[in-house]
């Protein structure tokens with residue numbers, strides 16, 4: 001028989017496992033990286049702290065896409081150092097270790113994008129891992145930072161293009177596609193865990209599988225190629241709402257449109273495409289060295305809409321690219337008037353350290369660039385308002401992200417989380433993650449209002 005005293009350790013007591021905090025900056029791809037790191041740490045028995053005070057170390061997952069994002073990353077590192085003091089840096093800006101160490105010499109470790117093993121090593125060194133991992137506490141779908149009902153699904157890393165304004169290929173390397181079976185298995189596990197909407201992401205979704213020669217894989221007794229069409233078919237068979245992001249308008253995109261559902265009965269592959277067009281003028285697109293720069297995009301959009309009139313198109317654009325003339329900018333405005341995209345974002349060109357576009361002649365005066373952005377957004381807001389006004393009195397389907405008593409905030413088939421518009425829904429007994437039919441009663445520039453139909 002043993003007696004425990006204050007001097008004698010309690011052999012059955014479980015020591016408090018080390019706790020790690022995470023600050024995740026940047027794009028959805030970085031968010032997925034953060035989720036993977038947290039999943040691995042949790043599998044090893046670490047706990048995840050929601051605040052600085054409770055964490056034994058903090059990981060800052062940085063973004064290095066634009067100089068403004070780099071500044072934000074440095075600020076976040078500074079804040080984590082001030083609040084916690086034990087900071088491990090990873091992510092895109094981690095590729096520039098000297099800039100981080102110059103600003104913040106006290107950081108414990110700096111690792112680059114996708115260096116999961118190195119991040120884990122740094123955490124192990126800062127706070128040795130517990131002896132007995134609580135593997136059984138880990139949910140099979142991993143830990144996610146998004147709400148339970150939707151999830152980002154990353155299908156590849158890196159990019160084979162050399163867009164003049166971008167340093168992502170330098171930071172993240174060439175296209176590296178995940179095996180198709182691994183992607184479909186992950187989607188299946190997410191579905192089993194209650195996810196109702198998948199958001200497919202990569203740097204170049206249409207190029208999925210090119211680097212692995214579209215190697216086939218077996219899933220649920222059927223063979224699928226590592227190709228965006230096969231992958232879309234596989235994902236659609238799960239019945240979840242599935243959106244494709246970062247799609248370039250290559251020819252094979254035409255084959256995806258017939259796979260999409262209608263807006264009246266959304267299921268599987270949604271009638272939604274996120275295509276970063278960036279500009280319309282062929283000379284600018286050439287100077288930008290954009291993929292699919294020679295495509296007649298207006299013609300392609302017409303074809304897609306003739307196949308599925310419900311398709312919602314979202315895109316981003318850059319104004320004030322070096323050498324952009326007033327005529328080239330007006331070409332873009334005219335293109336937008338014809339394309340009548342559903343959702344758009346517009347950024348002012350910024351030099352990014354290491355990007356080839358910095359060396360281009362005739363940088364546009366920042367005031368002119370800001371004025372062009374305002375003119376662009378005025379046109380896009382008008383188009384959006386007209387399109388949304390036309391929905392008043394119709395019925396749409398919405399997935400609910402938040403519910404407070406009899407009011408919910410949701411998104412229609414045309415709206416991805418965080419980047420598109422919202423629909424505010426009234427109704428009794430609404431639940432987060434539920435997909436409901438809604439009668440639209442009001443509209444503004446970007447958002448809708450409506451009543452749930454039961």
Ligand code: SF4
Pocket residue numbers: 159160161162163166167168169203204291
């Ligand atoms: S397609 Fe262009 S902008 Fe996108 S990641 Fe590749 S190089 Fe960068």
